[in-house]
Amino acid sequence: MIVFDDVCFSYGQRQIINNLSFAINFDEKVAILGGSGEGKTTILKLIMGLIKPDSGRIIIDGEDITDKTEEEMRSVRMKFSLVFQEGALFDSLSVKENVAFCLREYTKMSEEEIDRKVRELLRVVGVEHAMELMPEQLSGGMHRRVSIARSLSVCDPKMFLYDEPTSGLDPVNAENICKLILELSKGGKGFIIVTHKVVDALRVADRFMFLKDGELAFDDDREKLLHSNIPDIQVFLSELNYTGVKNV
Helix, strand or coil: CEEEEEEEEEECCEEEEEEEEEEECCCCEEEEEECCCCCHHHHHHHHCCCCCCCEEEEEECCEECCCCCHHHHHHHHCCEEEECCCCCCCCCCCHHHHHHHHHHHHCCCCHHHHHHHHHHHHHHCCCHHHCCCCHHHCCHHHHHHHHHHHHCCCCCCCEEEEECCCCCCCHHHHHHHHHHHHHHCCCCCEEEEECCCHHHHHHHCCEEEEEECCEEEEEEEHHHHHCCCCHHHHHHHHHHHHHCCCCC
16 A cells, blocks of 8 residues: 655745645556646655655555665565656667666576566567667657566566656557556556546546645546536546547
């Protein structure tokens, strides 16, 4: 379980997260919605210990990680598979070498074992045929799939964390990434998807959280989201009319 207990976080003088409290089980499928700069990605960084809260506590799987050192955070981070919006592939390495990188750095696997593992991971995300390509040769959807494969390379996560996984993708590729997210969650593994695209959130999530001014303005299920009278949520839901999507 992930627990935020009155967590506050600021960048300089700007308050991003304001006394935020919630609990998320590892098997839940959660979408965090909200406008730009509302703290969605900040929540993922706090979960991973990449940044520290100004106040409050963060508890992961029963451990208070608030004041853990970088070394102590390693075992905590292994519980998650994190995919950032940019994908962050190494431009100078092929698809195969990008996925193999962490295996060489953090495991004692032989080259034969690494090759077998890389092929398996790329097969899981549907891009085994692209293993010799360079990142610049990939479409947006393929780039995102390779990023997911690399995030899976050194651990068997309890939960997946996705930061705007469909941002910048055309509708077909966005839908394919959503299908992959659901496929990877089979077997009881949950995920947190941070997104501003309500269509994609509705495709994958069961629980929806909405951030406004660093606070939790909404935390409930799909039905309650679709019938919310909160003005900011209604603005987000208007996307469904623009896209012609009625029953996602």
